[in-house]
Amino acid sequence: MSSARRLRQSECVLSRTVGSEVLLSRPGHQDIDVLSGPASVVWHMLATPRSQAGITRLLGEAYGSEPGLEQGIRVLLRSLSERGLLEEIADGHA
């Protein structure tokens, strides 16, 4: 996944925040995904379109740059995208 691509929460996703967790559901699917900890923080960041690089930078500023941070975010974003929870924003769009 290119770190310059911008992603955001898919409009089709239904969600609720409960404490530090985010519950996610998609029409046509029976399961409910639960994000907690850093994953829920990233999810909330993706309310507005962001690139992987942008998310890595923001998390690094907030929590300190740790080894594996970039890799972890890449894996998370890939997983969320594969589950249909994110949509890619074309350049020039909000």
Added chain:
Amino acid sequence: MLETATQRHVQRLVAGLGLPGTAGEAESYALAGLEWRRFFGMVGRQRLNGLALAAVEAGQLDLADWQLQSLLELQREAMIRALTLERTLVSLAASFESAGLDVIVLKGPALAHTLYPDPAWRPFGDLDLLVRTDDWDDACALLSDVGFTRRYREPRPGFSKRFGHTALHIGEDGVEVDLHRTLVAGPFGLWMEPEELFDHIDTFRLGGRTIRRLDDSGLFLNACVHASLGFKPPLLLPLRDVAQTVMTGDVDWNVIRDWSGRWRLSAVLQHACSAASESLDVTFPEQARTSLGPLPGRRERRALEAYTTERRSRGGKALAAIQAIPGWRGKIAYVSALLVPRREFLQTQAAEGAAPSYLRRWLTPIRWLARRS
């Protein structure tokens, strides 16, 4: 209701959290022992879990870790249910649109995603969908086609379209859909002209679809009807809905005054607003207090008592509905359908394992009459 003044104060604080005109408090309340058990039980019964968690986040409630975990678990279950219902709503909205049938989602999801600051504050346990009376049969058929089963049969064919207000449908996964043709059972539902509600529509986005809801005036009306007539005594969450629509909605008070007069709802609106204002300790704006319609007449007050007094458990709504039905032919059709319904209706009403029985059915109004005399 909670026992002590402190408990009642905390209940009011939670139920009214975040409403404009209510001041946050510097004090943070901690609850222990019996106080906590009663509070937690109340939160569950009144479905105030989202508001209670918000009160914790706002620093109004000081909970021990284990108390917070209990509240989070309650809220998690409620939100899983809400998401499951919303999944169904998005799917049904598509089905209704494909079939060319107008449908409006009432109450829970509409309020949660529009007037409440966070949808997690407003849980809901089922879906309430309003369709046009002329589309009633097609809507029931559509629900059947997509896997829902109607829970109760009609007393006689055509009863629901003529006199009824809802029909409960249950999905294969247990999801409950209340299909409405008017907003409430009994005389107030019969006095309404629900077709007019379709001229008061707004929308919101959910799951990538545009979902129709009542506009803020309609939401206020529905909230008042539900709060005043739905439960005796009124529950806190419906009262919160009333306050939420008054304080944050764009209600057209001229429309409310018109509906209140023509549909004989002033007693209901006044009852709901008075109960909400008192229970949540919030003062409504003057326009909300003066636009609820004329002083209710005797017939309207009596009809309200059929829902809000002991008459409710003694056939009050059914008897009041008879008075609201115009013409003797209609009244006779209503009474005869209830007294001598078809056997399929009795079968769905009978307790599990019990045989359907007209005699058992007739004993009910006889007991009502015995209690009245």
